[in-house]
Amino acid sequence: MAIALMGAGFSATDTSDAVNILYPITMTVQANKAWQASGLIVTGRQVTQVTAQGSWTANPDLGMWGPAGSPRFLAKQGYPLPGQAEGALIGRIGNSPPFLVGGAALAPAGQSGSFELCINDDLNSRYGPGLRNNIGMLTVLLQTLAR
8 A cells, every 4th residue: 555655646654644544553562571563653643542452460469450550559750651550551652752541542642753552660670570570461453543
C-alpha cells in the first residue's frame, strides 16, 4: 500500500497517515520487558487510540492487575511515570515523555515518532528486582483515527 501511494505522488507523511488509518495494529506487551516497539510510526498529524486488555503484575506477591495497574500502589521516583499506578500500561512516542494508557487512552496530540509501550515499573532495578519478577501480558490495539 505504501509503495502504491508513494508511486501515485503522495508525500511520505500522507502515505504514513493513510497506512496507519487502514491497518490497525494488535500487539502483545510483556510485563517483563522494557519499552516495546509497536511498529506504529506516529506523524503528529493523527489521533491514535489505544485499548488494552489482559492481566499482568509488577509484583507477583500482590496479585495480578489489569492495564490500569495496582489500585493501591503509586510508582516511585525513578519509574517511567512516577505518581501513577504501579504496573499500569504506559506509552511514549519518539523522545517525548511517557504518558498513561491504562485500559484505554488517546495518545497525546502533536507528537511524532515510534510508538512504544511498557509496564510502569522499576525498569532500572533501583528498588528491587525490577522487571525480572514480572509476569503476564496485555493485548493492545492501536488504531489511528481520521481527523
